[in-house]
Amino acid sequence: MLTLEWESEGLQTVGIVVIICASLKLLHLLGLIDFSEDSVEDEMEMATVRHRPEALELLEAQSKFTKKELQILYRGFKNECPSGVVNEETFKEIYSQFFPQGDSTTYAHFLFNAFDTDHNGSVSFEDFVMGLSILLRGTVQEKLNWAFNLYDINKDGYITKEEMLDIMKAIYDMMGKCTYPVLKEDAPSRQHVETFFQKMDKNKDGVVTIDEFIESCQKDENIMRSMQLFENVI
Amino acid sequence: MAAGVATWLPFARAAAVGWLPLAQQPLPAAPQGCEARSDEVLVVNVSGRRFQTWKNTLDRYPDTLLGSSEKEFFFDPDSGEYFFDRDPDLFRHVLNFYRTGRLHCPRQECIQAFDEELAFYGIVPELIGDCCLEEYRDRKKENAERLAEDEEAELGGPGGAGADWALPPGSPFRQRLWRAFENPHTSTMALVFYYVTGFFIAVSVIANVVETIPCAAGGRAGWREEPCGDRFPLAFFCMDTACVLIFTGEYLLRLFAAPSRGRFLRSVMSLIDAVAILPYYIGLFVPKNDDLSGAFVTLRVFRVFRIFKFSRHSQGLRILGYTLKSCASELGFLLFSLTMAIIIFATVMFYAEKGTSKTNFTSIPAAFWYTIVTMTTLGYGDMVPSTIAGKIFGSICSLSGVLVIALPVPVIVSNFSRIYHQNQRADKRRAQQKVRLARIRMAKSGTTTAFLQYKRNRGLEDQDGAERPALSTRSSSAFEQQHHHLLHCLEKTTSHEFTDESTFSEALGVISLGGQTSRSTSVSSQAVIGTSTRASSLISSCCPRQNKQRRAIRLANSTASVSRGSMQELDTLAGHHSPGPQSSRASLNAKTHDTLTLNCDSQDLVAAIISIPTPPANTPDESRPRSPASDRGEGPGRPSSGSSSSSRGALRNSSLGPSYLLHNAVKISSL
Numbered sequence: 001m002l003t004l005e006w007e008s009e010g011l012q013t014v015g016i017v018v019i020i021c022a023s024l025k026l027l028h029l030l031g032l033i034d035f036s037e038d039s040v041e042d043e044m045e046m047a048t049v050r051h052r053p054e055a056l057e058l059l060e061a062q063s064k065f066t067k068k069e070l071q072i073l074y075r076g077f078k079n080e081c082p083s084g085v086v087n088e089e090t091f092k093e094i095y096s097q098f099f100p101q102g103d104s105t106t107y108a109h110f111l112f113n114a115f116d117t118d119h120n121g122s123v124s125f126e127d128f129v130m131g132l133s134i135l136l137r138g139t140v141q142e143k144l145n146w147a148f149n150l151y152d153i154n155k156d157g158y159i160t161k162e163e164m165l166d167i168m169k170a171i172y173d174m175m176g177k178c179t180y181p182v183l184k185e186d187a188p189s190r191q192h193v194e195t196f197f198q199k200m201d202k203n204k205d206g207v208v209t210i211d212e213f214i215e216s217c218q219k220d221e222n223i224m225r226s227m228q229l230f231e232n233v234i
Numbered sequence: 235m236a237a238g239v240a241t242w243l244p245f246a247r248a249a250a251v252g253w254l255p256l257a258q259q260p261l262p263a264a265p266q267g268c269e270a271r272s273d274e275v276l277v278v279n280v281s282g283r284r285f286q287t288w289k290n291t292l293d294r295y296p297d298t299l300l301g302s303s304e305k306e307f308f309f310d311p312d313s314g315e316y317f318f319d320r321d322p323d324l325f326r327h328v329l330n331f332y333r334t335g336r337l338h339c340p341r342q343e344c345i346q347a348f349d350e351e352l353a354f355y356g357i358v359p360e361l362i363g364d365c366c367l368e369e370y371r372d373r374k375k376e377n378a379e380r381l382a383e384d385e386e387a388e389l390g391g392p393g394g395a396g397a398d399w400a401l402p403p404g405s406p407f408r409q410r411l412w413r414a415f416e417n418p419h420t421s422t423m424a425l426v427f428y429y430v431t432g433f434f435i436a437v438s439v440i441a442n443v444v445e446t447i448p449c450a451a452g453g454r455a456g457w458r459e460e461p462c463g464d465r466f467p468l469a470f471f472c473m474d475t476a477c478v479l480i481f482t483g484e485y486l487l488r489l490f491a492a493p494s495r496g497r498f499l500r501s502v503m504s505l506i507d508a509v510a511i512l513p514y515y516i517g518l519f520v521p522k523n524d525d526l527s528g529a530f531v532t533l534r535v536f537r538v539f540r541i542f543k544f545s546r547h548s549q550g551l552r553i554l555g556y557t558l559k560s561c562a563s564e565l566g567f568l569l570f571s572l573t574m575a576i577i578i579f580a581t582v583m584f585y586a587e588k589g590t591s592k593t594n595f596t597s598i599p600a601a602f603w604y605t606i607v608t609m610t611t612l613g614y615g616d617m618v619p620s621t622i623a624g625k626i627f628g629s630i631c632s633l634s635g636v637l638v639i640a641l642p643v644p645v646i647v648s649n650f651s652r653i654y655h656q657n658q659r660a661d662k663r664r665a666q667q668k669v670r671l672a673r674i675r676m677a678k679s680g681t682t683t684a685f686l687q688y689k690r691n692r693g694l695e696d697q698d699g700a701e702r703p704a705l706s707t708r709s710s711s712a713f714e715q716q717h718h719h720l721l722h723c724l725e726k727t728t729s730h731e732f733t734d735e736s737t738f739s740e741a742l743g744v745i746s747l748g749g750q751t752s753r754s755t756s757v758s759s760q761a762v763i764g765t766s767t768r769a770s771s772l773i774s775s776c777c778p779r780q781n782k783q784r785r786a787i788r789l790a791n792s793t794a795s796v797s798r799g800s801m802q803e804l805d806t807l808a809g810h811h812s813p814g815p816q817s818s819r820a821s822l823n824a825k826t827h828d829t830l831t832l833n834c835d836s837q838d839l840v841a842a843i844i845s846i847p848t849p850p851a852n853t854p855d856e857s858r859p860r861s862p863a864s865d866r867g868e869g870p871g872r873p874s875s876g877s878s879s880s881s882r883g884a885l886r887n888s889s890l891g892p893s894y895l896l897h898n899a900v901k902i903s904s905l
Contacts (some may be wrong), residue, residue, distance in 0.1 A: 012623040019626065039324070072273050075288070076241035079333075098246050112251055128245070135248040143251055151251045171253065196256060216254050220454035226254050226261040230247055 051084035053125040058105050064137035077125055087124040088112050102176030110170060114150040123186065140227050144214050158207040159200075164193045277315035278329075283322040284315070291332050298356040300332065324351040336363035345373040379656075384663065411491035428547070431484055435543050438477035442537050445470055481507065481540070503546060510540040553657055557650040564649075568642040572609070575638055579605045579631040586624040593620070604628075609635025688718040719724040 053059065053074070060067055081090065088109065095108040113121050115131045135140050149155070153163045168189040175183060198207045200216045217223045254261070276284045276292065278300070295301040297340040308316045319327070324343060328351065331337040339348060339362055352359050362370050414424035445463030463470050485507045492498035545551040558565070580601035587595040594617040595601045604617040608631045619628045 004589045008586075008621055008623070011586060011589075012621065015626060019630075046377070068273075076290075080241055083758065094242050095246065098243070111252070114252070132248050134246065136249045144255070147252050147255050168256070171256070181632075192256070192258065195258070213255070219368045222257065222260045223254055227251075229254075229261055229264050230251055 013231065029230065030156065036150060037152060051124050053123075054086065054120075059126065059129055062126075064134035065129065065133060073132070077128060084129070085124050091123065099174045099176075101178060102174040104174045106166075106170035107174055110167060111148060113153070114146070124209045136230060140218070140224070143215065144209070144217050148210050148213050158209055159213070160207050161193060164196060164208075165189065168193050168196075278325075279310075279313070279315045279317045280320055280322040280325040283325075285325065285329055287329060287332070292505070294332060294335075295357075300355060303354075304356070311832075321347070321351060324348060328352070328355050328357065331357065331361070337361045337366075338363060339366035345370065345377055349374075380659075399584065408491050409493070412493060415488055427484075431480065432544070434477050434480045435540055435547075437473065438481075439538070441470060441477070442540075443471050458601050458661060475632065476512060476541075478511050481511045481543075482754070485511065503543075506539055506542045506545075510543060511537055513537055515835065536726050549657065553650070553654055557646065557653050560653070561649045562647045564642040566647045568639070571638050575631075575634060576602055576605045579609070579627065579634075583619060583624055583631070586621055586627055587619055590624075591618050594618070605631060608632045610639065611636060659743050684714055685718045686722060688715070689722065691850045692722065 011062045039145070056067060056070060059065075059070055063070070065073070078084070080094075086094075091112045092105050094110040095111065098104075112123065113119075115127050117127055117130065129144075134146050138146070148159070150157050151163060151167050153166060169186070172183060172189045172192075177183070199208075199220075200213055200214050202216070275286050276289050278287065292300045292305075299305055303464045305316055312457050324340070324347065327340055327348075328340055337357065339345075339354075349359060359370070393863050412423055414427070418424045418428035446461045448459035449462040449465045485504070488504070488507075489495060494559060498504055513536045516533055545555060580598050583604060584595050584598045584601045587593045587601075595604065601617075604619075604702055607617075608628060611632060613632075621624050
């Protein structure tokens with residue numbers, strides 16, 4: 001008898017507690033009461049980032065593009081990114097549109113870091129122009145320098161095997177699965193890294209410095225010849 | 235690909251420099267023809283409004299008109315701009331598509347016009363951005379539905395409610411019967427039948443109802459009231475029999491008359507009919523023993539389905555049924571959510587009330603009843619919770635019930651309203667259709683007059699005609715002249731002439747329907763009889779009946795009025811119809827029998843029949859043989875009406891030899 005009473009009492013209590021919690025939640029949902037304190041910060045984040053590039057003459061002096069080319073570049077850039085900067089997500093998205101079969105996010109990440117010279121998390125038009133200027137109008141030395149910078153993930157001046165492995169894996173990831181011959185797990189990239197190090201690492205100390213890199217590349221005919229390939233992209 | 239990709243491609247290619255030191259094989263050569271990027275401002279002149287944009291902007295979408303070399307066709311070298319003779323307001327949206335990569339649909343523009351512009355500029359409508367896509371699709375669907383309704387109403391599908399036209403007299407009995415069933419107001423017999431069936435449905439339903447009322451039982455078992463059905467079994471049986479006989483007869487007649495028996499058997503109305511009359515027959519053949527009479531009594535319930543037969547008589551009922559069918563998903567959702575809520579609340583209530591002694595909530599299914607009654611706010615009060623928790627949950631239950639039920643109802647209501655308005659619109663449109671067609675016909679008759687004038691002038695010239703009619707002073711444009719010349723050439727090619735339809739139809743009393751019937755007649759004679767009073771028409775119809783033929787010949791031999799032709803109608807409404815094959819001619823002589831039977835159902839365009847209106851009594855007498863007019867009915871199921879060629883037979887009995895009978899009608903698709 002007592003247990004029956006307790007049962008019903010217990011149920012009643014539970015019921016009341018449930019109802020109170022539910023009604024509180026409902027009120028919160030309706031916006032009548034507020035629990036969290038970070039609503040103010042949310043408002044601040046709404047403001048969009050705007051960035052205005054340097055003057056046209058300045059950019060012309062710093063880069064190797066003509067005024068007209070800069071104008072065309074900027075118009076395209078501004079059309080795509082009205083706020084004036086590209087953040088990493090957008091960058092990855094754009095890059096992945098060119099390589100739909102594979103996964104280009106890792107490589108895009110490295111590329112983004114290579115372009116983002118001041119490391120502020122976003123690529124502005126100046127960074128964009130400077131990078132393109134080196135790649136398209138720069139000397140062979142500058143291009144190789146840029147490539148070294150790309151491979152050197154932690155920017156310490158040395159390319160280690162691990163860094164190279166990461167880069168290689170990222171490049172092979174872009175190929176995707178449907179390749180011929182079929183890409184096995186890690187073997188191709190490992191092998192490629194070995195070949196690379198054999199060629200570049202002169203003193204066999206396990207890392208490649210900038211001088212070793214430039215020197216080895218200048219000795220390679222293929223590389224020198226292909227440097228001219230992308231001259232006329234713009 | 236999005237516009238953005240094209241912009242970033244040079245960047246991606248430049249970044250490929252990063253692969254160079256790693257390449258194991260020599261890289262391929264760069265593609266040729268990548269000339270330096272030059273950009274210039276293009277001027278696009280759309281009906282006077284000048285739009286200027288970069289060339290690169292337009293080049294983003296190379297498979298559209300503006301992005302490809304197709305725009306060179308519109309280039310005006312004198313002004314150095316591209317000129318398009320299109321709507322400048324809609325061009326704005328097209329150009330914005332190039333600029334932003336997203337196509338927007340303007341709210342205030344007609345969706346059809348927008349579609350046409352997109353088609354012109356080579357832009358696929360699927361590119362419309364998400365913000366405007368929903369609305370675009372909805373409006374397009376609405377438009378398509380409306381147009382489909384229009385077409386259906388005009389074509390008058392078999393058994394369609396919009397078919398108010400009169401069947402050809404020669405159509406089979408079965409077709410007429412079916413039409414009588416579907417459209418009661420076409421003939422008095424149908425109307426009578428309609429009302430009779432309605433009356434008997436009502437009688438049957440009322441009898442069913444009255445049968446169960448307790449009548450005072452006289453004499454025999456005074457202390458007990460028995461239902462009227464048991465007191466007057468014979469009377470009710472007779473009434474039932476009569477009703478069932480009528481329903482059975484109607485069902486069989488419908489089955490006989492239906493153009494597609496299979497479809498008819500599967501249709502809802504016929505199922506209702508069958509269900510309504512079956513219990514009676516089953517009851518007849520089932521012996522009256524107690525085992526089966528229980529089942530038999532259950533069957534009698536189905537007699538109430540006779541009331542659904544009223545839906546044939548009431549359009550509102552049909553709309554309601556159609557609405558419920560189209561809101562099936564909302565109803566399903568309502569049912570599902572109700573079921574869920576019922577189960578939840580019933581469980582809760584059961585456990586809340588479990589402790590109470592002498593409680594009504596003996597099990598969860600028993601609590602279902604309480605939940606349903608509470609959620610629909612009925613509150614019979616036969617089951618009431620007594621614990622506090624039970625009362626709290628009971629109140630929550632009733633509050634939530636109101637919400638759950640109120641949610642899908644507006645959707646159903648709006649659906650019903652939409653369908654109802656659609657129906658009203660269809661009715662209104664049908665009423666306006668006739669007026670509209672008559673007006674169009676009058677406007678068109680002007681063009682036909684022109685051709686007749688032209689022909690008359692030419693004819694008179696050819697024959698050294700004496701008199702120039704006073705009415706020939708109508709100036710015609712170059713287009714008209716060439717058009718008339720073309721028709722004239724056709725006449726000469728086939729050695730038949732166009733003739734007048736109105737005189738023909740006058741004589742015949744054929745109802746010409748909105749100009750949608752094609753009539754082809756050839757008027758052989760250009761002669762005009764001065765003393766015409768009445769047009770005699772030589773009629774041959776595509777689907778003739780014998781008496782018509784005979785009448786035609788009789789008319790041909792009788793004195794004929796001169797009117798040289800009836801007004802023809804260049805029926806431009808034939809846009810709805812696809813041009814059919816040239817119907818062969820029908821002539822009036824004995825040979826016509828074979829030819830006359832063809833192409834009754836051909837879907838030909840309306841023939842342009844041109845005839846020259848002849849002012850009576852002032853035309854010279856010309857001796858020219860006449861050709862019989864042969865007409866051709868066309869349009870799906872439309873009656874063919876003949877066009878008459880006015881014959882001057884009266885004065886030219888001699889000339890009314892077989893020669894004119896040999897002329898065939900020429901049918902020309904409306905131009």
